Amino acid sequence: MCILLICRYTVSVAAAAGLQDDSFDGVVVISDNAERLQGDSLSNIYSAISSHKKIDKSESDVVVLMCSGVPSSRLIYCPTGPVTRDYDDVRSFQEAAVRAVKRALSAGCRRPLLVGLNHERFSLSARVTILGGLDALYTPLEIRESCPDRACKADQVGILLPGLKDADPEVKILRALTVGRTVYKDIGGSDPERTAPPAVADYVTEIFKSTCIKVNVISDEAVLEQEYPLLAAVNRASKVVPRHHARLIFLEYVGEGSIDSTLMLVGKGVTYDTGGADLKVGGCMAGMSRDKCGAAFVAGFFQTLSMLKPKGIKVIGAMCMVRNSIGSDCYVSDEIITSRAGVRVRIGNTDAEGRMAMGDVLCHMKEKAANEVNPQIFTIATLTGHVIRAYSEAYSAVVPNGPAKEKGIPELLSKSGEKSGEPFEISTLRREDYALHAAKSEYADCIQANTKPSTMTNRGHQTPAAFLAMASGIAQHGCDSSAPLPYSHLDIAGSSGSFPQPPTGAPLVAMAHAYLLDRPLQA
Template sequence: MTAQLTRIGCSVKAEVSLTAASGYDGIILVAESLDKVAGQFQNLHAPLKAQEEIDISVAKDGACVKISSHGGRLVYAPTGQLNRDYDDVRRFADAAAAGIKRAIKAGIKRPLLVHVPDQSYQHADLVTLLGALHALYVPLEIREDVPTKATKLSTLGFLGNEKVIELALALESGRAVARDVGGSDPERMAPPKVEEYIRATFQGSKVKVDVVSDDGKLCKDYPLFSAVNRCAKGVDRHKGRVIYLTYEGEGPIEKTLMLVGKGVTYDTGGADIKAGGIMAGMHRDKCGSAAVAGFMEIVNKLQPKNLKVIGSMAMVRNSVGSECYVADEIITSRAGVRVRVGNTDAEGRMAMADVLCHMKEMAANEIDPHLMTIATLTGHCVLAYGEGYSAVMDNGPARLAGVSQTLQRAGEEIADPFEISSIRREDFEFHAGKSEYEDVLQCNNAPSSRTPRGHQTPSAFLILSSGLDKHGKDSTSPLKYSHLDIAGSSGPFPGVPSGAPILALAKAYIPGAF
């Protein structure tokens, strides 16, 4: 089997054995240790052991050594120890990515990726290949503007079965969409450009695209979103969009997943401007919406039966100027909740709240609906859990259904980890109106990283401002709702976005594909 993933421009070929594989100019070997290599590939172990005699760092750091076959080069990419309390499957992805980068530096163009399996990790082969594909991603602007750099390899061979390759390419296609939208600069992926990209991506597919761009409709139906959009809409190329993506699988629908993504294409902070050089990188504040688009691409590729997915992308720029919204304004949300603005740099929750309310309204007619917001929302989340981890927090009905635990287990298996947070009474008290003027306070005027429970409280705001507080476990019509903060997991800047948390979502909601 040979498959092409257009966004990396590299064909991926399945190989059933090392001896039968031909046409490669190098091997990338991912393994825990040289001893494990000896147990599986004695012919590859010998040159590595010989190299270790003159360089003991080989076992820990890897190396590129000469071999007598496959183009004469072997790149060894060790995972390191895998059985300690803190080891997890990410070591395979990290090693594969490091191996790809080392192979490219060595001038290898057609490597064969080989890994020594570990029975402790069910999806080690898939995660290894995904790690390699992540390293092969080329940013959208480079693919468009510098064609000579549009690909990093011509062919990637993989010693494994075809099903793993097919699944990896479907997952990577989604991650590539998420990276394209999330990582591209604020002009290349301004809201109208996002619409163009999304329409082109899903043209002729099973994913239906609907876009709300009329300012009158946005102001009427999405007033909190429109407050953020008020300054940006004076510039045609920055005008906001609410994009809906709908997929309905074959057979009777058994579950409906309803996703709301934060898509702030650039976050100046608005009137509460980001000062002191911290504005750089704020084009990445759209990675929540990017994740929604990426997940919909995975759904489009895998086409799971009995599942309906409605994704929404709240695409808006938080500009600063004479038309920008300001702290102290009171705006009535779609749900009829009077919201006092506390800080214009808390624009992400504003952009999502009315879209979430719309999803809540639609959920009344859906089968087993589960609502989620996905956002690079708070620095507090990064402070609490560090980089590389998404946080998930459930309302009462979602907590009773064990949604957080399901996502955490899925992420653990597929190298897309989650930490579980809780929504507490203090979070609702924090956002309760502080005077008779307003029902809800949007935010305080301190950074989330200096606010106690800084990443948990926004979930309470989203519940209150969207009217989801009327659908808790004490309601006659409860709705499952989970908030996913991906500020820490969305990827490094400078660097390439990770595509989190779409691998975990796919594993949790399309388990039959794995």
């Protein structure tokens, strides 16, 4: 039996012995076509659904049926709808599973058994189905802490994967991905006081205590100002409120065996974004507690690493936790701040604080990369509204530099995202992106941002990647360099989810598929 550790509450997750396992009190089945359920192991389910279709052929939504031979004689069935058209993808299975589990809970299930079925078009449909079902069981951190009677939506969850002789390895993966998503949601979705920078540092320190993850928290303001001056500028207005003081959280995982790749992850962790001196007005500030999902991704990814322990890979992460407050000491437009890389940055808009929070940390990663094996550097951030305008709320954007393109990183993420139900769109860095941030006078070396919102800026989600490359010095490590560094910026402003619903966890599963799940795992 596997246990999902979620803060101090647990939900038991086990591979079921079979469809008749009486440890459970209902069976949840997802399929695009009930005919797929014919066969010895699922014949009772097929019969029940076939009988139902005689009186209701719509197959438009989830139904609860009496079914002999399954726990509590309770069957929850949800059709996915069509999945074979040009534009269909595996997310239909995830979405159906979420609806089905929510219906199971409303029907009184406390111990649902989730059945994962593979589809010839989607190699990971069973995994995506189960992850969707487990996703529906998430309870927000504040509810778990303040309302213990509402902490767990279910007492136990079973997993049945017909055709898989040994389900335990798959259950281990499902558990690690789900707990990783839970950590992401806890940090990304909680309110700006519960997850103020010091509180996030405490949370992360606690969850990785006695694990294989090394944690280093930098809280000394003198160190932040000396080594990370761009982040320190954003932090200035928060210094008068101790509970809002910035924290820089470094995480490290080193797998067993010979290391062949090093991932270096920098996550934006703006715990609340007022816009600073360029204040958000007209109701635009609501939801800005979600501006920390990049850092939340980093923590969640390391939670998954700590449980799977993949061999041969090293991962270094940084969570840039800071609040963009307004006050008499806040940074303002026209200031010129010298970055860690020695680049003189003129501030154009204090509401472009995410790139400030990450820029010097990205430079630090650049410096460390010189001593790492096959380094691949990423910034992950809920950075722009433009990415939502460009691709809608469902998609992450990957913006690679030249070496990352040559290494095939955008295609790798696109492929893994398509398979795992967390799709990426590939964007391209162009000369116009660098031109926008080029200095307009000799006072500064580059401009942090223009004065317009990203949604009103041409190429509004691509240009920040150019700034990050320029301010950090990574721009000097392109294809024409003797020491090229693959760097990719991931904008997850849309894919991380819509406030006030819980964050989605994207792109944690896609990144795990790209870099972790094909590796041997430590026992």
